[in-house]
Amino acid sequence: MQYYNSETILFTNGQFERAVDVTTDLYGQSLHYGYAVFEGIRAYNTHNGTRIFKAREHFERLKRSAELLHIPFKWKVNDLIKQTYKLLELNNLKDAYIRPLIYCPPSMTLVAAQDSSIMICAWEWGAYSGSELLRLGISSYERPNPKSTPMEAKASGNYVNSILATTEAKSKGFDEALLLDMNRNIAEAPGANIFIEKNGRLFTPPLGNILPGLTRATVIDLCRVLDIELTEKHLTVKDLKHADSAFLCGTATEIAGLASVDDYVFPLTWTESAGATIQRTYKSLVLDKQNYETII
Numbered sequence: 001m002q003y004y005n006s007e008t009i010l011f012t013n014g015q016f017e018r019a020v021d022v023t024t025d026l027y028g029q030s031l032h033y034g035y036a037v038f039e040g041i042r043a044y045n046t047h048n049g050t051r052i053f054k055a056r057e058h059f060e061r062l063k064r065s066a067e068l069l070h071i072p073f074k075w076k077v078n079d080l081i082k083q084t085y086k087l088l089e090l091n092n093l094k095d096a097y098i099r100p101l102i103y104c105p106p107s108m109t110l111v112a113a114q115d116s117s118i119m120i121c122a123w124e125w126g127a128y129s130g131s132e133l134l135r136l137g138i139s140s141y142e143r144p145n146p147k148s149t150p151m152e153a154k155a156s157g158n159y160v161n162s163i164l165a166t167t168e169a170k171s172k173g174f175d176e177a178l179l180l181d182m183n184r185n186i187a188e189a190p191g192a193n194i195f196i197e198k199n200g201r202l203f204t205p206p207l208g209n210i211l212p213g214l215t216r217a218t219v220i221d222l223c224r225v226l227d228i229e230l231t232e233k234h235l236t237v238k239d240l241k242h243a244d245s246a247f248l249c250g251t252a253t254e255i256a257g258l259a260s261v262d263d264y265v266f267p268l269t270w271t272e273s274a275g276a277t278i279q280r281t282y283k284s285l286v287l288d289k290q291n292y293e294t295i296i
């Protein structure tokens, strides 16, 4: 995957620069300790032009993540949204993945940073077909206890856990991992939240030990609109392995149906599941075919 080339422009601390000209400091606290926060955002080529889906919510979460880690956040959300649209224009991107990162200056101490920098980059990201069903394996890794690090924050350091879980799952022949929390309840995938379906009702783990996914929030809104009963509650592996169907959701993943977890195959045909209905509605929402305000 090539993320940039000699022409690519990124946004860094108030200016647009060529990615190949930007340097960073190898003594930075972010590089050494994973002390940084970031976002994963999507822009879609809609009939109304390029639209960044839930731009405000993503930058607000970036701000909240920085606050939770005591990293200074010096920017205005409105301005960051404006600059991101400009970034897409400068790079001639329509369907794109956008990655803002807030990182800290040189310091080898374990004291909270007094200053920070932002960079925003973007690369082309075509639409995901949504037809492939994923095979998940329950990870031997657990999501970190929120008493060890705030799991509500999208903190770079938390993703070591995600990398370990994904690597293990793939080495065992699964497409993706599913992690439990410290109480052995279902938490989330390394980069997505999970919903399960039983008798036409949807269930998802409550906030607390997971990243508060913006796609998860959209799915919950869509359940209300589509009149699908939704319950947020702690779920066990047994609940999962007795479910009719299940799906992952996230900005990159969108809505991805699951074929199986470990050796348990979900019995309901994906196209007949509530998840498939949500998947179709989500697609038209991000493509601006349905106006968010009118359907929610």
Ligand code: PMP
Binding pocket: 040, 188, 189, 190, 191, 192, 193, 210, 211, 212, 213, 214, 215, 216, 249, 250, 251, 252
């Ligand atoms: N959980 C984790 C650990 C993630 O990295 C992501 C992706 N940001 C999600 C859930 C889904 O969040 P969102 O829907 O906001 O992309």
